[in-house]
Amino acid sequence: xxxxxxxxxxxxxxxxxxxxxxxxxxxxxxxxxxxxxxxxxxxxxxxxxxxxxxxxxxxxxxxxxxxxxxxxxxxxxxxxxxxxxxxxxxxxxxxxxxxxxxxxxxxxxxxxxxxxxxxxxxxxxxxxxxxxxxxxxxxxxxxxxxxxxxxxxxxxxxxxxxxxxxxxxxxxxxxxxxxxxxxxxxxxxxxxxxxxxxxxxxxxxxxxxxxxxxxxxxxxxxxxxxxxxxxxxxxxxxxxxxxxxxxxxxxxxxxxxxxxxxxxxxxxxxxxxxxxxxxxxxxxxxxxxxxxxxxxxxxxxxxxxxxxxxxxxxxxxxxxxxxxxxxxxxxxxxxxxxxxxxxxxxxxxxxxxxxxxxxxxxxxxxxxxxxxxxxxxxxxxxxxxxxxxxxxxxxxxxxxxx
Amino acid sequence: xxxxxxxxxxxxxxxxxxxxxxxxxxxxxxxxxxxxxxxxxxxxxxxxxxxxxxxxxxxxxxxxxxxxxxxxxxxxxxxxxxxxxxxxxxxxxxxxxxxxxxxxxxxxxxxxxxxxxxxxxxxxxxxxxxxxxxxxxxxxxxxxxxxxxxxxxxxxxxxxxxxxxxxxxxxxxxxxxxxxxxxxxxxxxxxxxxxxxxxxxxxxxxxxxxxxxxxxxxxxxxxxxxxxxxx
Numbered sequence: 212x213x214x215x216x217x218x219x220x221x222x223x224x225x226x227x228x229x230x231x232x233x234x235x236x237x238x239x240x241x242x243x244x245x246x247x248x249x250x251x252x253x254x255x256x257x258x259x260x261x262x263x264x265x266x267x268x269x270x271x272x273x274x275x276x277x278x279x280x281x282x283x284x285x286x287x288x289x290x291x292x293x294x295x296x297x298x299x300x301x302x303x304x305x306x307x308x309x310x311x312x313x314x315x316x317x318x319x320x321x322x323x324x325x326x327x328x329x330x331x332x333x334x335x336x337x338x339x340x341x342x343x344x345x346x347x348x349x350x351x352x353x354x355x356x357x358x359x360x361x362x363x364x365x366x367x368x369x370x371x372x373x374x375x376x377x378x379x380x381x382x383x384x385x386x387x388x389x390x391x392x393x394x395x396x397x398x399x400x401x402x403x404x405x406x407x408x409x410x411x412x413x414x415x416x417x418x419x420x421x422x423x424x425x426x427x428x429x430x431x432x433x434x435x436x437x438x439x440x441x442x443x444x445x446x447x448x449x450x451x452x453x454x455x456x457x458x459x460x461x462x463x464x465x466x467x468x469x470x471x472x473x474x475x476x477x478x479x480x481x482x483x484x485x486x487x488x489x490x491x492x493x494x495x496x497x498x499x500x501x502x503x504x505x506x507x508x509x510x511x512x513x514x515x516x517x518x519x520x521x522x523x524x525x526x527x528x529x530x531x532x533x534x535x536x537x538x539x540x541x542x543x544x545x546x547x548x549x550x551x552x553x554x555x556x557x558x559x560x561x562x563x564x565x566x567x568x569x570x571x572x573x574x575x576x577x578x579x580x581x582x583x584x585x586x587x588x589x590x591x592x593x594x595x596x597x598x599x600x601x602x603x604x605x606x607x608x609x610x611x612x613x
Numbered sequence: 614x615x616x617x618x619x620x621x622x623x624x625x626x627x628x629x630x631x632x633x634x635x636x637x638x639x640x641x642x643x644x645x646x647x648x649x650x651x652x653x654x655x656x657x658x659x660x661x662x663x664x665x666x667x668x669x670x671x672x673x674x675x676x677x678x679x680x681x682x683x684x685x686x687x688x689x690x691x692x693x694x695x696x697x698x699x700x701x702x703x704x705x706x707x708x709x710x711x712x713x714x715x716x717x718x719x720x721x722x723x724x725x726x727x728x729x730x731x732x733x734x735x736x737x738x739x740x741x742x743x744x745x746x747x748x749x750x751x752x753x754x755x756x757x758x759x760x761x762x763x764x765x766x767x768x769x770x771x772x773x774x775x776x777x778x779x780x781x782x783x784x785x786x787x788x789x790x791x792x793x794x795x796x797x798x799x800x801x802x803x804x805x806x807x808x809x810x811x812x813x814x815x816x817x818x819x820x821x822x823x824x825x826x827x828x829x830x831x832x833x834x835x836x837x838x839x840x841x842x843x844x
Contacts, residue, residue: 273737298740299748305741311734315756324752325742376742 221284223248224380224412228269228278241265241276241436247429249283249380251406252413254423254444257433257456263416266433267382270414271305272298282379302329304373304381304411308389310365312357318368319353325376338409343371346408347401363394367401374409381405381413387422395422396586402426403589420461424448424505425589432456449553451535451544459557462544463507466552467591470500479524479580485550490524491583501591508544508555510582514575515566524580529554531572536560547576620809622789623797624816630705630793631773634712635720638769639762641713642720646765647754649721650728661725665718675715676782683707683783708784708791712773720769727761728754763831771824774817 227244241262247253255263268274272287275295280288287296304325312321326340344350347367352360360368366386373381386402387395403426406413417423423430423444430447432439439456440447447453448464468482468489478493482504489504496502517526529549536543543560545568546553554576558568568574649661667675680702683689689701689710701707735757739749755762777795784791786800794813801810 271741273740298737299743299745301741303741305738307734307738309734311738313735313738313753313757315759324739324744328743328748330743372742382741 224253224270224280224282224414226266226270226278226280228266228276228280230276230278232265232274232276239265239436241269243431243433243436243438245431245438245441247412247414247431249412250410251428252415252426253429253431254427255414255416255431255433256420256423256427257418257439259418261433262436263418263433264384267305267384267414267416270380271303271382272296272301273305285379299328302377302379304376304378306366306370306373306381306383306386308385310357310362310369312360312365312368312372314357316357317353318349318355318357318360321357321368322353322372322375325372329375329377337377338374340375343374346404347371361394362390363397366390366394366398370401374411378411381411382416383413384416385418388417388419399425399586399589420458420463421505421586424463424465425503425586449546449555451533451546451555454535454537454544459542460509461507462555462557463505463510464553464555465503465505466554468502468504470496470498470502472498484527485552487527487550488525489527489578491580491588494588496588496590503589503591504583505587506554506578507582508557510578511547511554511556512577513545513547513556513558513562513566513568514577515568515572517575518577521577522579523577525576525578527554527576527578529574529576531568531570531574533570534563534568536563547574549576620797620812623792623794623813626705626789626792627774627794630708630712631770633709634716634773635766635770637709637713638716638720639766642717642765642769643724643755643762646721646724646761647728647750649725664721667715668718672715672776672778673782676711676779679707679711679714679779679783683710702783703785703787703791705790708780708793711779711783712776715776715779716769716772719772720765723761723764723768724758725761727758727764730761731757760832764828767824767828767831771821774820 224247226246229242230240232239232241239262243262243266255266257263265274269276269278270280272295277290278288279286279290282302286294287301288294312318313324316324322340322344338346344353347370349364349367349371352364352368357365357368370386387398390398399422405411415423415426427444429442430444431441432447432453434456440450440453445465448457448462454462466484468484471481471483471488473480473493479490480492480494480496482489482491482502484504512523513531514526517528527549529547531545532548532553533546534543535545537560541559541561543558543563545556545558545563547556556576562568645660645664649657649664681687683701685700689707690699693699693701693704698704701710731754735753736749739753744752775795776793777799780791780793780796784793784796786792786796792800794817798810798813798817801807801813
């Protein structure tokens with residue numbers, strides 16, 4: 212065990228579960244261990260049916276599998292010693308896929324349900340009712356019945372209800388997947404603001420790599436009930452060998468860039484990526500701000516010479532670092548170093564052969580500006596993210612519908 | 614002239630019997646319904662069948678066995694002995710016991726259905742919000758099952774009011790003690806007192822209609838309010 216892992220065991224979330232869930236016919240075997248720090252968003256990512264939701268339910272105590280679980284050095288489960296805390300004794304906040312508000316209670320009473328039961332001992336800097344209500348923008352809904360809310364409002368109330376139960380860790384089980392696209396965009400900024408506003412670690416289950424790329428700092432990759440890899444999000448996204456799990460078609464990397472300026476005439480936003488300019492359709496971000504940008508592998512092309520007379524706005528000089536050809540298919544995945552960061556480009560094997568690409572080849576990465584959709588850009592929240600108090604900053608939406 | 618005191622006695626007795634029976638049934642029927650809705654036990658359906666038995670059993674058969682159970686030779690007689698009596702048969706208490714068995718399925722089934730309808734999710738949510746199992750039952754399960762509890766209470770009450778065969782077997786016809794409405798109507802018809810029979814029968818007809826109507830209206834209103842409860 213490395214020192215970092217040992218530290219995570221002491222100060223973070225340390226989980227290991229192994230066993231079978233369900234009956235013999237529809238049963239499901241899970242064998243996963245992972246650690247997560249007590250800050251930031253850790254995504255549990257994998258395809259539907261891979262066991263990520265079961266894993267989350269085990270952490271909440273809703274399902275029981277042999278194993279152990281400690282959070283911040285406090286043992287919640289240690290089957291070897293016969294120790295098991297039932298769900299209501301675990302300080303988790305759980306946001307389900309459907310908001311699952313109590314239909315017989317008003318919004319305010321839903322919010323207070325967990326708060327009342329969590330006890331009065333205040334965790335240092337635990338947010339107040341008013342803080343949470345303001346953070347989630349639900350103050351105008353308090354007297355309503357859950358049935359009178361929209362899908363997005365419901366999910367925000369469910370989130371507030373979980374947060375008010377004074378959790379040590381927030382568990383979110385595909386909280387966006389039951390919502391339509393527009394509503395997702397409405398809610399994502401609130402999610403993004405959470406770690407900074409509350410200093411609360413989040414385990415976020417999702418099968419949408421776009422969502423994960425936008426929100427997570429770390430990722431645990433899961434397939435068929437087993438862990439495939441875990442680590443910082445950027446590093447895992449750059450690993451070409453994980454393509455089958457991170458999704459070939461949607462695969463891509465996340466890079467950090469700084470906002471250099473806006474062009475109001477052409478409605479473009481200029482970013483700076485490792486000293487090179489990058490343009491995308493106008494986004495609502497402040498000049499000088501650090502942002503994270505998701506660039507999909509299939510949106511990137513490579514040229515061995517700087518092309519001229521081309522509509523592609525973005526031409527970034529770089530060097531090929533790695534090429535993985537996918538046997539029996541037309542495709543090859545490449546990793547290109549650009550100003551200290553890495554892009555992925557999905558090419559055909561034919562193109563790789565024709566251009567004579569090998570690791571070390573200097574290339575120009577071409578990216579269409581229109582390839583960046585509204586979800587690609589989000590506020591930067593790197594590893595060194597600082598905890599700060601609630602309410603200092605409303606969740607800002609970096610890209611709004613014009 | 615009509616003697617209204619004579620007519621009022623069976624009405625009051627019937628209302629008392631139905632009220633006490635309904636309360637007893639809500640208290641013991643709700644845990645049974647909860648167990649039937651949640652348990653994984655393989656005895657579950659056997660217990661459910663026993664609860665439902667009065668639906669198909671001729672009331673006289675049920676009454677016959679109850680008579681034996683409540684009589685001096687049965688456990689009922691033993692219990693009566695504790696209070697200085699000889700038997701629970703032909704007493705108001707005996708009628709309550711008989712009615713509880715007789716009306717049990719009408720109370721347990723709607724409550725069980727209500728418990729099953731909202732599924733595990735609300736209870737899981739409550740658990741992650743620090744509610745203990747007992748707390749979850751009171752703060753989530755019971756409020757969500759309210760339409761079922763109401764239906765069960767109304768059906769149990771109405772069914773007890775209409776009870777005849779069982780009471781005939783275990784209660785007889787003691788004015789003020791076991792002479793309930795249905796027995797009184799039967800008695801008046803037997804003795805050709807048609808006016809009195811008409812008053813009581815007509816009253817029961819209107820009562821039954823109002824009960825069913827109220828229940829349907831309540832059901833619709835509550836169903837709308839709690840419409841979100843099922844995911």
